[in-house]
Amino acid sequence: MSSLQTPAGPSLAIRREAFSFTGSAREYFGIWIVNVLLTILTLGIYSAWAKVRRQRYFYGNTHLAGATFDYHALPWRILVGRIIVVTMLVIYNVVVNFFPVFGLVVFAIFLFAVPWFIMRGLRFNARVTSYRNVRFDFTGGYWGAFIAYIVGGALIYLSAGLLTPISSRWMWNYMLGNLRYGGRPIECDPRLGKLYGQMWLPAFILIGGGLLGVAIVIAIVIGAGFPEFDTTGSSGWSIAMTMIAVYGAMVPLFLIVLLAGLIYRAGVRNVVFNETVIDGRHMLASSVHRGRFAWISISNLFATLFTLGLARPWAAIRMASYMATVTALDTTGALDAYASDLKNAGTATGSEFLDVEGFDLGF
Amino acid sequence: MASEQGAVAGLWRNAGEARAIDARLAIAADGTTSVTDEAGTVLAWGAFQGTTVSDRIGSIARKVTFPGGGVFETSDNDGIDRIMAPHSRGPAGFIHQLERFRPRLIAFVLATVLLGAAIYRYAVPLLVEVAVAVTPPAVSTLMSKGALASLDQTVFEPSKLDAERQKALSDGFAQLVALTDAPEPERTAYTLNFRAGGPIGPNAFALPDGTVVLTDELVKLAGQDDELILGVLGHEIGHVDHKHSLRQLYRAAGVTALIMLIGGDIGSGTEDIMVQGAALLSLSHSRDAESDADKFSVALMHKAGRDPAAIARFFELLRDKLGDHAEGNFLSSHPATPERIAETRRYAREITGSN
Numbered sequence: 001m002s003s004l005q006t007p008a009g010p011s012l013a014i015r016r017e018a019f020s021f022t023g024s025a026r027e028y029f030g031i032w033i034v035n036v037l038l039t040i041l042t043l044g045i046y047s048a049w050a051k052v053r054r055q056r057y058f059y060g061n062t063h064l065a066g067a068t069f070d071y072h073a074l075p076w077r078i079l080v081g082r083i084i085v086v087t088m089l090v091i092y093n094v095v096v097n098f099f100p101v102f103g104l105v106v107f108a109i110f111l112f113a114v115p116w117f118i119m120r121g122l123r124f125n126a127r128v129t130s131y132r133n134v135r136f137d138f139t140g141g142y143w144g145a146f147i148a149y150i151v152g153g154a155l156i157y158l159s160a161g162l163l164t165p166i167s168s169r170w171m172w173n174y175m176l177g178n179l180r181y182g183g184r185p186i187e188c189d190p191r192l193g194k195l196y197g198q199m200w201l202p203a204f205i206l207i208g209g210g211l212l213g214v215a216i217v218i219a220i221v222i223g224a225g226f227p228e229f230d231t232t233g234s235s236g237w238s239i240a241m242t243m244i245a246v247y248g249a250m251v252p253l254f255l256i257v258l259l260a261g262l263i264y265r266a267g268v269r270n271v272v273f274n275e276t277v278i279d280g281r282h283m284l285a286s287s288v289h290r291g292r293f294a295w296i297s298i299s300n301l302f303a304t305l306f307t308l309g310l311a312r313p314w315a316a317i318r319m320a321s322y323m324a325t326v327t328a329l330d331t332t333g334a335l336d337a338y339a340s341d342l343k344n345a346g347t348a349t350g351s352e353f354l355d356v357e358g359f360d361l362g363f
Numbered sequence: 364m365a366s367e368q369g370a371v372a373g374l375w376r377n378a379g380e381a382r383a384i385d386a387r388l389a390i391a392a393d394g395t396t397s398v399t400d401e402a403g404t405v406l407a408w409g410a411f412q413g414t415t416v417s418d419r420i421g422s423i424a425r426k427v428t429f430p431g432g433g434v435f436e437t438s439d440n441d442g443i444d445r446i447m448a449p450h451s452r453g454p455a456g457f458i459h460q461l462e463r464f465r466p467r468l469i470a471f472v473l474a475t476v477l478l479g480a481a482i483y484r485y486a487v488p489l490l491v492e493v494a495v496a497v498t499p500p501a502v503s504t505l506m507s508k509g510a511l512a513s514l515d516q517t518v519f520e521p522s523k524l525d526a527e528r529q530k531a532l533s534d535g536f537a538q539l540v541a542l543t544d545a546p547e548p549e550r551t552a553y554t555l556n557f558r559a560g561g562p563i564g565p566n567a568f569a570l571p572d573g574t575v576v577l578t579d580e581l582v583k584l585a586g587q588d589d590e591l592i593l594g595v596l597g598h599e600i601g602h603v604d605h606k607h608s609l610r611q612l613y614r615a616a617g618v619t620a621l622i623m624l625i626g627g628d629i630g631s632g633t634e635d636i637m638v639q640g641a642a643l644l645s646l647s648h649s650r651d652a653e654s655d656a657d658k659f660s661v662a663l664m665h666k667a668g669r670d671p672a673a674i675a676r677f678f679e680l681l682r683d684k685l686g687d688h689a690e691g692n693f694l695s696s697h698p699a700t701p702e703r704i705a706e707t708r709r710y711a712r713e714i715t716g717s718n
Contacts, residue, residue, distance in 0.1 A: 060420065
């Protein structure tokens with residue numbers, strides 16, 4: 001609030017502006033339940049309006065230096081995008097089910113189509129986002145997305161995860177480095193060494209947890225002895241026991257993989273944000289505590305599941321609040337000296353039809 | 364100037380500019396909306412109908428956008444609602460009224476749960492029926508031709524069954540098809556195809572257009588018992604007649620789409636778990652479809668003057684020769700074999716006893 005009144009002079013002093021989040025679980029609960037109810041009632045059509053209300057609530061409650069963010073997407077445009085995505089899902093299912101041979105061809109087509117959708121999705125989201133009345137823009141191209149997501153994704157699989165930081169670097173460089181604010185560039189060039197530094201703890205958790213899990217399963221199998229585990233594996237009892245053993249092993253394994261992923265993600269966010277510079281003068285700062293982030297994520301998931309979804313609004317607000325408190329912007333100059341790039345403002349509202357959130361942009 | 368009905372305090376920003384100045388917005392009785400700075404200088408003005416006021420959501424700041432692109436922003440939600448009330452058309456902030464934290468939200472929670480269940484139980488099946496009804500037969504034919512062609516390329520070899528046996532089975536198959544209630548064009552679409560099963564072994568399956576495939580391995584398993592094979596074919600005709608595969612396909616796509624659409628509201632972790640849950644539930648539909656087809660076979664064989672329990676004998680053969688004693692559980696796509704034997708035998712007795 002105060003910075004608005006402070007005339008920002010041309011000093012080179014660094015001033016830290018903290019992000020803050022003012023949404024409340026009580027307020028969001030009403031918005032959320034009405035969103036879910038109307039979405040179900042309209043067989044999904046309201047989901048586009050629901051998304052706009054949800055995004056506006058979270059953006060509008062995110063404060064930085066006395067101003068908030070805003071989300072300007074038009075619901076019917078989101079609806080058109082969603083209809084396209086759902087139609088493609090149906091076609092994909094039909095083809096994979098009835099033309100197994102063409103399934104491969106369709107998979108290849110998808111592989112080349114996904115980067116295009118990611119690019120358009122990022123551009124859409126950037127152009128409908130504003131801070132202080134000034135719009136963001138995204139200038140990434142198709143091949144950048146192809147390298148970051150398809151080549152980067154393949155790299156992770158082919159190297160059994162060892163090259164994950166390279167892929168993380170490409171993705172973040174693509175996502176943040178192509179962002180523009182008020183026509184001014186944003187640079188994001190996280191150093192590979194630092195990203196690798198974030199891999200030790202998750203790798204240790206994966207290997208340690210995996211070994212421990214295998215040891216426990218072996219102990220259970222030997223301990224219980226599976227006396228009537230006949231060789232055909234077809235007796236009902238042994239199938240039930242096998243199922244219990246499989247699920248007993250799967251759930252902890254799932255949690256270990258989840259935990260390692262969350263810790264890596266939090267560490268990478270810190271590295272990436274701390275090396276992101278806006279307009280050559282304002283530096284993003286992130287200080288996520290990895291353990292705390294993992295705790296919030298996992299306890300949120302369990303709270304949501306055990307309340308059959310009712311704790312979801314509380315969980316979402318809790319996460320947004322935490323992420324805001326660990327994010328800041330080190331500014332060296334006035335934040336209100338920006339203006340929307342009017343040349344881009346026209347296309348921003350004119351040509352976007354696709355909001356492709358069916359594809360997860362995570363890791 | 365016309366008399367003011369009150370004003371709200373906020374910030375003014377020129378089109379596309381980040382810089383803000385303190386300002387006040389007022390709406391006159393004739394709808395003239397004006398923004399003035401602290402010194403009283405008019406920054407913008409125009410008819411209220413020409414401006415856009417953002418919807419009220421929680422307590423986030425409201426924005427009044429003027430035709431030129433300038434934006435007045437205020438956190439005084441009640442204030443702006445009050446001064447614009449005489450000039451706005453329709454029930455302003457209807458959704459916001461629903462969303463307020465009041466005891467009736469409990470009713471919304473209950474309504475959501477009940478509606479969700481009702482949609483899964485009634486609306487999805489109804490939509491599936493509509494989709495099945497509007498799917499032109501050409502689509503089924505195209506799908507089936509594609510599926511058989513790709514299986515022929517990858518899995519199957521030509522049948523080594525002698526022509527005499529093929530003819531006997533085909534005749535029996537045609538007799539069964541002729542006894543179904545299907546209209547003439549659908550009946551002529553039924554074809555029986557013989558293949559060497561390779562990796563899929565003793566098996567028979569039906570494609571949505573009536574293409575039924577029977578593997579040599581299954582014929583060998585049945586020995587000389589043609590009626591037993593016809594019992595199996597009756598089961599496959601049942602799948603085609605009841606359009607099971609199209610139904611399951613549409614159902615899976617519809618349920619997944621619904622879950623995806625509320626995905627943003629429930630978080631990706633919960634979304635993944637719900638998709639898995641829906642897959643488990645779809646297996647129960649698959650088991651129902653199998654029992655359905657079993658009964659169809661019993662009835663059709665009876666109608667054809669053949670042994671209605673032929674399908675039960677086939678399951679007994681599976682049990683004895685392949686050692687299939689498995690109990691069913693919620694993870695099976697088919698009901699358990701012992702259960703199917705008992706159920707088909709019971710139904711066969713029922714159907715013969717009643718005549």
